[in-house]
Amino acid sequence: MANEFLSSVSPVGASAEAPSDARFSWTDSLQKYSYFGVLALTAVLLYSYWNMLVGTAAFWADDQYSHGFLIPLIALYIMWAMRPNPEAQQPPEGQEEASFIGLMPGSQLLKVSTGVILAAAVGAYFLRSMLPGGGEQTGWLLTPANGVALAVFSVIALGYVMIGQAFKDVTATERWIGLAVLLAGYGIRIAAAQYYSEPLNRLSFLVVLLGGFLMVGGWSFLRWTGPGLGFLIFMYPLPSFVEQTLLLNLQKLAAVMAEVVLTILNQPVVRTGSVINVDGIPLEVAEACSGLRMVTIYGGFAVACALLIKRPWWDRLIILLSAIPIALITNITRIVVTALLYRAFPESEVIHKLVHDFAGFAMMPLALGLLYLLLKVLSALSVEEEEITGYGGGALGGASPTG
Incomplete structure (x- = not known):
């Protein structure tokens, strides 16, 4: 009987790639530039859509959508679970793993940090009613410090998830398709501004993310990161009608x-x-x-x-x-x-x-x-x-x- 609940590879289809023994190499210019390219593009898109994200976070102060701030963290975990080379963050066999200032192995640092942040986030979600104003009118989720902290953590966590996940050569066709999708996303955003449609504006953010990831990493990269990006739609409020x-x-x-x-x-x-x-x-x-x-x-x-x-x-x-x-x-x-x-x-x-x-x-x-x-x-x-x-x-x- 089927007893294993979680999968370490993408379940998108039978064509999903098997885990590889290849390790990430900083000496490979393709790997290095693709890695930093994804992080830089993500940071730029977050900045570009910051006003939209702040407006979205305003809904998270409402009990109806108070789970919204957990969605980016869950999306990152989906990427983590679907990465094609889950052993990449482990040290080479026979070598001692570097430690974090002598306190813990380096591979455990992000896990511990993520656990603490998730515990704090879940605790804040359930204890929000004990905060001044019940966490509803005070906008405690909307402070610039909290918003920047969540954005910075998301970029750092994405960087950790990508460590060891080898980027393949991206064809010119893939890059052009990715660029076209990215530009289409911004076209949707322009139309949303023209017709005062905030739901379209929010949707365009996901489109430009998918296009950008395709442009930099190709289909092989989007295959395991795409489901996590698509999951971000659950952080948005439903259209009012x-x-x-x-x-x-x-x-x-x-x-x-x-x-x-x-x-x-x-x-x-x-x-x-x-x-x-x-x-x-x-x-x-x-x-x-x-x-x-x-x-x-x-x-x-x-x-x-x-x-x-x-x-x-x-x-x-x-x-x-x-x-x-x-x-x-x-x-x-x-x-x-x-x-x-x-x-x-x-x-x-x-x-x-x-x-x-x-x-x-x-x-x-x-x-x-x-x-x-x-x-x-x-x-x-x-x-x-x-x-x-x-x-x-x-x-x-x-x-x-x-x-």
């Missing part, structure tokens, strides 16, 4: 489904619009409880999981298709449990507040638990991908080579 449409529909759906579940549980429930009355206790399914936040957060997580998991393509597709149902089930469970506890403790305002807040924190662990169960079920139903590609029969029981 899409957000409002989804909010209204998800709010109504959550109220209706919660009413159905409570009725099945033999609870005295009456729904009026988005307000559920359980034994005379009104419980409003507000916009914040519509489940849109869970859909956006868990949707991004499911995409990352599908990119990194070592499973057949249909398993990845099932994980993607299950993202919205799992997010909705989690949100409906939250509403139902809240309604049941409100009825059990009708007079206690303290318990009401604790239940409401705890239910919000419990949504992601519940969603991850459902994903884990899904992975277990898929493991039980799937066979190893090597078995599928070996004879072509796969799970459908095709003919074996022995007839």
Whole structure:
């Protein structure tokens, strides 16, 4: 059965290159110039789009998109997991690894630094309500120091990820295509400015990044960095018309489904619009409880999981298709449990507040638990991908080579 969850190579297709024993060489001018070219281009594009990025980060102060600052870090991890030569950062066999001022091996420095930064970022995400102003109106994520720190760390981390990943000769065709994509991205940005379309402006940033990486590193480089770049789309807020449409529909759906579940549980429930009355206790399914936040957060997580998991393509597709149902089930469970506890403790305002807040924190662990169960079920139903590609029969029981 398929038990390995994470893949160290790109799962984009069977044509993905196998890991290479070649090590990065600073004496090779192609390697050196390509390496610094990618970093310089990334820094220039970050500066070019700084106003757009600051405007995007303004949405991260809203609970709906407060996960946004984690997306660049996850995108870097996707690149790290997909790099074609994962052993490149290790010292040559028989040689002692250099240490960082005698404290730790050099290869562990970025891992420890990344862990500390991720822990601080996740801690800040969950503890933001304890900050002055609740982390909403103060714009604590928007300070210049924080923005510059995230940008600088992203460039440095990208540089570390690329160490040892050999750049191949890039054909003139690849460079011209990359340049054309980059210029097309800036064309989209000009059109966005002309028609005051901020979503198009945000999209153009991803286009110029993809074009720039293709221009410098070619298709072989874009094959393992492209999925991480594309994942950056989850740091953007939804277009306002899409957000409002989804909010209204998800709010109504959550109220209706919660009413159905409570009725099945033999609870005295009456729904009026988005307000559920359980034994005379009104419980409003507000916009914040519509489940849109869970859909956006868990949707991004499911995409990352599908990119990194070592499973057949249909398993990845099932994980993607299950993202919205799992997010909705989690949100409906939250509403139902809240309604049941409100009825059990009708007079206690303290318990009401604790239940409401705890239910919000419990949504992601519940969603991850459902994903884990899904992975277990898929493991039980799937066979190893090597078995599928070996004879072509796969799970459908095709003919074996022995007839």
